[in-house]
Every structure is written in C-alpha cells, then in structure tokens.
Amino acid sequence: TKIRFIIEQAREEKRELLTEYESKLILSELGINTPPIMIAKTREEVAEKASSLGFPIVMKIHSPDIAHKSDIGCVVVGIGSVEESIEAYDKIMNSAAKNVPMARIQGVSVQTMADKDIEIIIGMKRDPVFGPTVLFGLGGIFVELIKDISLRVYPFTDQDVGTMIKEIKGYPLLRGYRGQQKRDIDAIKAVIHKIAELAVQVNEIQEIDLNPIFVYEKGICAVDARILLD
Numbered sequence: 001t002k003i004r005f006i007i008e009q010a011r012e013e014k015r016e017l018l019t020e021y022e023s024k025l026i027l028s029e030l031g032i033n034t035p036p037i038m039i040a041k042t043r044e045e046v047a048e049k050a051s052s053l054g055f056p057i058v059m060k061i062h063s064p065d066i067a068h069k070s071d072i073g074c075v076v077v078g079i080g081s082v083e084e085s086i087e088a089y090d091k092i093m094n095s096a097a098k099n100v101p102m103a104r105i106q107g108v109s110v111q112t113m114a115d116k117d118i119e120i121i122i123g124m125k126r127d128p129v130f131g132p133t134v135l136f137g138l139g140g141i142f143v144e145l146i147k148d149i150s151l152r153v154y155p156f157t158d159q160d161v162g163t164m165i166k167e168i169k170g171y172p173l174l175r176g177y178r179g180q181q182k183r184d185i186d187a188i189k190a191v192i193h194k195i196a197e198l199a200v201q202v203n204e205i206q207e208i209d210l211n212p213i214f215v216y217e218k219g220i221c222a223v224d225a226r227i228l229l230d
C-alpha cells in the first residue's frame with residue numbers, strides 16, 4: 001500500500017522523522033481530512049503551485065530534519081498572492097539557513113489555508129509496556145499552559161473514546177458553550193480510532209502528533225502532522 005511505501009522509503013534513507021507532507025499522505029489514506037498540499041523546490045514552482053491551489057495559502061519548510069517549524073520562522077500563514085508566496089519562500093529559506101544550517105532542505109510545502117476554528121491535538125505514543133496510547137486535548141494555550149489532556153491505552157471502545165473527549169476541562173467549548181454551535185465530536189472520535197488502528201497495523205510507527213486539528217460544526221481538518229518511526 002501507499003502507507004507501506006512511505007515507511008519503507010524513510011527506512012531506506014535511515015530516517016525516523018516523516019515529513020509533514022508524508023505524514024499527511026498517510027492521513028489522507030486513512031480518510032482523515034487535510035488541506036490540499038504540494039511541494040515546491042524553486043521560486044518558479046512556488047509561483048506555479050500557489051496559483052494552482054488558489055489563495056489564501058500557508059507555506060512551510062519541507063525538510064526531513066525539521067520537526068518544529070514555526071519556532072524557527074519556517075511557517076508563513078495568510079499568503080494572499082503570487083508575490084507574497086515568493087516573499088514567503090525567501091523568508092522561509094533564509095530562516096532555515098540561519099537557524100538550522102545543517103538541515104537538509106528539500107523545498108517548501110504549499111498548502112491551502114484552512115478556516116480557523118477550535119484547535120485540538122490528537123497524539124499517539126507507543127508505550128513499551130502498554131502499547132499504543134492515545135492523547136486528546138484542546139490545542140494552543142490549553143495544552144501548553146493548563147495541560148488539559150486525556151489519555152487512553154488501546155484497545156478502547158467508541159464509548160471509551162466519548163468519555164475521553166468529555167473528560168477534558170475544555171469540553172464545554174466543543175459541546176457548544178453559551179449558545180455557540182457545537183463542534184463535530186463524531187469526527188474527532190473517528191480520528192482517534194483511525195490513529196490507534198494505524199498504530200496497531202504499522203508497528204514501526206512510534207509516535208504520531210496531529211497538532212493542531214481544526215474542529216468545525218461539520219468535520220475536522222488536520223493542518224499539521226508529524227509521524228516518528230522507531
């Protein structure tokens with residue numbers, strides 16, 4: 001399968017980190033929604049791919065050596081034109097050269113900018129004793145500041161996953177707080193199940209980090225993804 005192919009390729013290159021692009025291909029294979037994405041290696045390709053996607057877009061560094069992109073100035077959001085996409089390309093390349101001079105740079109990803117909404121994170125870590133353990137939480141300051149997360153060890157039922165979601169302090173935000181529309185809890189559940197099943201099927205996957213996922217009234221969109229092999 002396509003998933004197997006991506007993993008074998010990384011293995012051959014002795015890479016543990018899959019790129020965001022590869023990680024999102026795997027998500028797409030599982031039926032988890034991600035923004036349309038392309039890789040561009042030159043300014044010309046950036047111009048061409050940006051206009052073929054349509055604006056606004058987001059651009060990020062594409063490198064097998066960089067796991068955290070925005071810390072080092074390698075993510076630009078809200079790009080509204082071809083000119084801006086070229087400026088973003090130069091900025092990302094300069095930031096990468098300055099901050100991570102040893103990293104292999106393979107270009108940039110050019111992706112559709114998803115509508116912002118409530119952010120959640122879903123993660124998986126393979127525990128040496130307990131096996132796949134899934135983490136769920138609200139994104140942004142909720143996870144960084146308040147550590148508002150819940151964990152479950154696989155296997156779990158759909159009801160377990162429902163409880164896991166309700167357990168976090170920020171749950172009212174998803175449930176529809178003060179007359180706000182409620183968000184798509186079933187779509188969140190589906191991602192949690194799919195991630196756990198992926199971990200069970202593909203033993204080489206050590207860690208999965210979907211941070212953030214935007215949650216809408218209908219559906220979700222995983223705008224960042226990172227998969228680590230063992």
Ligand code: ADP
Binds near residue numbers: 035068069112114223
């Ligand atoms: P990092 O590697 O630093 O985690 P991300 O890929 O998560 O970088 O990008 C940083 C932020 O940019 C995200 O938290 C999200 O708010 C925003 N972002 C990234 N990609 C998209 C996208 N395709 N659409 C909309 N917002 C995005």
Ligand code: MG
Binds near residue numbers: 211212224
């Ligand atoms: Mg991220």
